[in-house]
Amino acid sequence: MAAVRALRFHGPGDLRLEEVPRPEAGPGDVLVQVEVALTDGTDLKTFRRGHPLLLDRLPSPFGHEFCGVDVATGRRVVAANSAPCGACGPCRRGQETLCEDRPLLNGAYAEFLRVPERIARTNLLPVPDRLAPEVAAMVEPLACCLHGVERSNAGPGQTVAIVGTGPIGLMLCACVADAGARPVAVGGRPERQALPLLFGGATGPGDGADVVIEAAGTAESWSRALELVRPGGTVVFFGGRERGTELAVDSYRLHYEELTLRGSFHHTPRHVRTALAFLASAAYPWERLVTHDVPLEGVAALFADPPRDLLKAAVRP
Numbered sequence: 001m002a003a004v005r006a007l008r009f010h011g012p013g014d015l016r017l018e019e020v021p022r023p024e025a026g027p028g029d030v031l032v033q034v035e036v037a038l039t040d041g042t043d044l045k046t047f048r049r050g051h052p053l054l055l056d057r058l059p060s061p062f063g064h065e066f067c068g069v070d071v072a073t074g075r076r077v078v079a080a081n082s083a084p085c086g087a088c089g090p091c092r093r094g095q096e097t098l099c100e101d102r103p104l105l106n107g108a109y110a111e112f113l114r115v116p117e118r119i120a121r122t123n124l125l126p127v128p129d130r131l132a133p134e135v136a137a138m139v140e141p142l143a144c145c146l147h148g149v150e151r152s153n154a155g156p157g158q159t160v161a162i163v164g165t166g167p168i169g170l171m172l173c174a175c176v177a178d179a180g181a182r183p184v185a186v187g188g189r190p191e192r193q194a195l196p197l198l199f200g201g202a203t204g205p206g207d208g209a210d211v212v213i214e215a216a217g218t219a220e221s222w223s224r225a226l227e228l229v230r231p232g233g234t235v236v237f238f239g240g241r242e243r244g245t246e247l248a249v250d251s252y253r254l255h256y257e258e259l260t261l262r263g264s265f266h267h268t269p270r271h272v273r274t275a276l277a278f279l280a281s282a283a284y285p286w287e288r289l290v291t292h293d294v295p296l297e298g299v300a301a302l303f304a305d306p307p308r309d310l311l312k313a314a315v316r317p
């Protein structure tokens with residue numbers, strides 16, 4: 001059996017490039033030769049702390065944003081990292097992001113990746129001609145952002161403060177602008193202040209916003225989001241935090257100011273399709289979100305000491 005190279009996660013801080021058997025596609029599966037995988041904040045967090053979904057079974061395949069070639073057909077494809085079952089209670093209620101039977105696909109930091117049948121059937125899409133693979137590979141995080149903006153009900157005439165100026169914050173700017181609202185990126189490093197402008201947003205304090213979307217995933221950013229929203233406004237908590245962490249909410253404000261607080265997690269097949277079309281529209285300079293390029297050998301060092309200007313790195317096996 002041919003050996004291929006894959007990065008595997010052995011525990012916090014321990015990512016190893018290994019020779020593994022080339023994956024084989026079962027019935028309905030699609031074997032993808034990875035052209036490019038993208039790093040994201042979740043991978044970085046997982047590298048440092050581990051992750052309940054990955055720590056399950058070690059060593060674990062790693063990485064979940066990718067674009068590659070379907071080995072059987074030669075087509076360039078992208079796929080989301082999961083697909084809803086369509087049969088459980090939440091799926092039947094139309095809440096596919098809460099699907100109770102949804103294995104997550106990992107293993108994009110590798111030469112080959114087996115996309116299991118359910119994802120291949122539901123959330124694997126051909127990449128439009130002329131769309132660069134490293135841009136197409138953003139389909140999964142952008143689908144999450146589209147879902148988040150839908151959860152916010154942001155629309156024309158509204159100001160939407162986005163707390164966080166990482167790749168997710170910038171994608172959220174573009175999605176908010178596309179929904180007809182005015183995105184304002186709040187906080188972030190001084191060297192990132194020019195970036196929101198490229199994605200339809202402005203920078204500013206964001207106070208009194210009609211809608212606030214939290215996109216940094218820290219205790220401070222969650223509290224900040226609450227402080228910024230105007231009476232009658234909506235806060236969407238987009239950046240995930242660990243189980244057991246709590247949020248202090250002023251009951252007086254929640255009641256007398258009629259605040260709406262919502263969570264947003266993951267994506268649906270509809271958002272995955274919309275995200276790929278949005279990327280292909282070239283409405284925004286998506287390629288600017290890829291600031292670094294590394295081979296598989298370079299990923300562990302990149303995660304161990306991320307450059308200050310890192311947004312996303314393109315990993316080319």
Ligand SMILES: [Zn+2]
Nearest residue numbers: 085088091099
């Ligand atoms: Zn389901």
